[in-house]
Amino acid sequence: MNRSAQIQRLIGLGPGWEGRPGWFEQHPAALQRSLCQAESAETTNAEPAPAVIAPIQAAPAPASTPPQPAPSPAEAATPAPTPVAAPAAVPAMVADTAAPLLEWDALERAVRDCRDCRLCQTRTQTVFGRGNKQARWLLIGEAPGEQEDKQGLPFVGRAGQLLDNMLSATGLDRDQDVYIANVLKCRPPGNRNPSGDEIASCQNYLIQQIRHIQPTLILALGRFAAQTLLQTEKSIGQLRGKLHSYQDIPLIVSYHPAYLLRNQPDKHKAWQDLVFARNTFARLQDRS
Ligand code: SF4
Incomplete structure (x- = not known):
């Protein structure tokens, strides 16, 4: 098995196969995406421009586009989260650099x-983060899910396993090379979307984590993390493949691993994002 096939197997892309004609177009995830895109096109208002730096390069395509495996019965049975309307406006994460920085x-x-928002009433425990606080990579997700709420750690369970595999395939150790945190530190009940006031109440904790870690590169995983950090309502599809910045820290957007578990065809895009991030990180290291 060559290296490309090994990496694809490691991140769950599985052995190569030829997709049946029309399979992707008729896949439920593809149909759902089409619906979402149509709705988005209808409802999109004038959007604030994100803090976008001219792209260093487009996200490189893999040597050969990896074929997509059919979802396993277990993954096909994964329930989608309860649909909840997105907040009308995502509050900006504006760092107050004059605010006193708490010790870690x-x-x-x-x-x-913390009891600053309603989520304190339903959480099992808070989820602060995990990894090396001296790491050069900072991964930021949305909020704890059921397993994270139980274990007190971000990105555990199947989504965490997928993320670990993808990091490993990129040459990153989850405990040494990255720090992983969420925008919200408490689980929204039923895994509903965070509300704007919850994000506003919690944002100072993440801002302080970023000020401590001072990462070389931020990887925003999922729509909420990306929109909150970049102060935009643009979709992941519009934001990925470009180099953005948050408070002068380079930032790249990719999919949340939980989303990838439900949308297998987008796994190869997430792999492209990681390759883009890895190459960008190497360039940033060379400059420093
Ligand atoms: S989500 Fe954040 S602001 Fe709300 S209670 Fe938890 S730690 Fe506090």
Whole structure:
């Protein structure tokens, strides 16, 4: 098995196969995406421009476009999250650099004891983050899910396993090379979408984490993380493949692993994003 096939197998793309004609077009995920895109086109208002730096390069395509496996019965049975309307406006994550920076331990305690929004009433525990706080990569997701709420750690369960496999395929160790956090530190009930006031209440914790870590590169995983950090309502499809910045820190957007579990055909795009991120990180390292 060559290296490309090994990487594809490692991140769950599985052995190569030829898709049946029309399979992708009729796949439920593709049909759902079409619906979403149509709705988005109808409802999109004038959007604020994100802080976009001219792209270093388009996301490179893999040597050969990996074929997509059919979803396993277990993954096909994965229930979609309860659909909840997105907040009308995603609050901007505006870092107040004049605000006092809490020590890391004090910040952890502040999150653990926080009761600043309604989510404190339904959480099992807060989820602060995991990984190396001296890491050069910072991965930011949306909010804890059911397993994260139970275990007190971000990105556990099947989505976390997929992320770990993808990081490993990129040559990154989840404990040493990255720090992983969420925009929200408490689980929204039923995995509903975070509301704007919850994001606003919680954002200072993430801002303080970013100020501590001072990463070389931020990878925003999923729509909410990307829209919150970039102060935009653009879709993942519009934001990925470009180099953005948050508070002068380079930022790349990709899909949330939980989304990829439900949308297998987009796994190869997430792999492209990681390759883009890895190449961008290498360039940033060379410049420093
Ligand atoms: S989500 Fe954030 S602001 Fe809300 S209670 Fe949890 S830690 Fe506090």
